[in-house]
Amino acid sequence: MAGAQGSWTGGGLTVRELLRPKHAARAVFHPAWIPDSLDPAVEQLKKARLIAGTVAAVGVYTFVEGGFAFDEVLENMLTASAVLLFITPLTVAVMLSVWRRGGTVRALKVQLLNSLKLLLLFVGSVVVTVLLLQNASGFGLAVLPLGCAALWMVVFVARGAVHVSGNFFGTAGVHRCLPPLLATVTSWLMAIPDLVTGDLHGLSLMMGVVFILGAPVTVTGIALLEAQRLRRRYGIRLGAHPATLPRVPVPPPPMPPAPPGGAPCVPPQGNPPGSPYGGPYAPPRGNPYATPYPAPQGTPYPPPQGNPYGRPHGPGPNGR
Template identity: 25%
Template sequence: MWQRLREDEWPPLRELLGGRIRGCAWSLLLIPCTWAVFLPVVLGYPLARSARRSARRIFPSRGHRRIEDPEVMRVQKTRAWLATLMSVVILVAYGKPEDMAQAEEQFMFRLIVTPWLLLLSTPVVVAMLFRWASPAAKDSMRVRLRAAGRSAVRYIGAFTAVPLLSLGAYGVQQVAGPDAAGWTAIALMVPMLWAALFVVFATGPAVRSAFNTAAVHAALPALLTGVLVWEFAVIGLVMGGPPPGPPLVQACSLLGGPASVTAVVWWEVQRLRTRYGVALRG
């Protein structure tokens, strides 16, 4: 059952409660002190399932690349682990307590900023690919780009709906009477929670697929990765300053990550051209 919860389609609540925990569920219902824990699960699970199903329908979990190359994936994972290891070694060797806290802040900052930085960077990279593409390829790319645009609009709409509905519920509580405010606030909180869950479930696949623009061109994910890594390097330098350590270590830490990612991106693009016939021009 827990393996199914990792899939795109969650099982219905009846199926979830109809297995091993059916007797446990009924016993919990008969004990009032457990209702505060059990009822939110019973009421919240269908809402979360609906939000996840919609998120996965718009942003499939495995739709981030048109061409899956196991060799490329292995090299990317190896580079990522080595970069993480080097960052930890530098922090342990030269870092101060404030550097540790700053590293955590930058990690959280990247999680929050990445979707919006993608929304700004993707049109630039797509415009470059359009300029290089042949007229026949442009027609095919336009069709896929329109679908990707609709996906991005839905994500932005759900993200925007969360604070708007929250402000609406707060405003109703301030203006309407206690009885009307309570029911109206609940009516607004339900779609707000659904939108928040949709954003949570959609963000990972949306970022990996660059809001489904990966379908526009097979090389687009690699090119976007190369652009984003340099953007984050500049943002990290401006916001947090250089990494700890002597000047040579600072330079290697600051430029080594983006440079290694760029090298992997170049190799991936060349591999797409030679092995799969994917060309940036023509």
């Protein structure tokens, strides 16, 4: 599968890593086209939002009641997947209608399709996992391979849920404020039906309100902090079309680690090897005006021999 910025897995997934559900979930549910976090503070807020969202998905009331039913967990997984499959495209469609004022939606087609693929992959993985867990024991001799496949899928989906809760199906590739918005909408949508129907799962009114509303309120607060930091530090606003947002500078790549037992990597100092000069500004060695070729034998214009002012040879004008 190809993404907006290259292959889906980045081209670094081997067959050996694919057999490990942790690595496979990382490659599938956090593909290479999802942009990295802008700064460590935003990443910490995402982790806090992930924890609060997990509490909202599992339900604190389950531990308070003391009744952990496995069949109920599987049903909740299917219900949560159906909610995600419905509410995520609906929320994105509402934001697309808002962004039409600042630009066209066609420019976001590739990012939107990639996010939809990621959503369908996760929902499909959840459905397959639930079916394997419910029906693995009814296949006779095939129960062993199906059981191994079911365990692999459980780890794969659990690890994938961590990734998609952080990037929320790659919607950060569309707009960096979409993940906190979708996390807020989803957590409230999962909590409001219990309040409306009065199904407090055996808890008193006060305890039911506290435990049911505690997670969505926490998710909303963290999401607001995340969106506020994106707006103040980077000028990224939720209501602005992604094409109109300021370009965020890409952080420089990290320095390579130092070799074990050696000094850290530093740029070379002085002149490169083989330089004819001793230093950066040292003059060349030897006499720069020396004759580059062997001197000719003899002198073409030798000086006169003897005293140039002496008496010339032969008799003078007076015959002496």
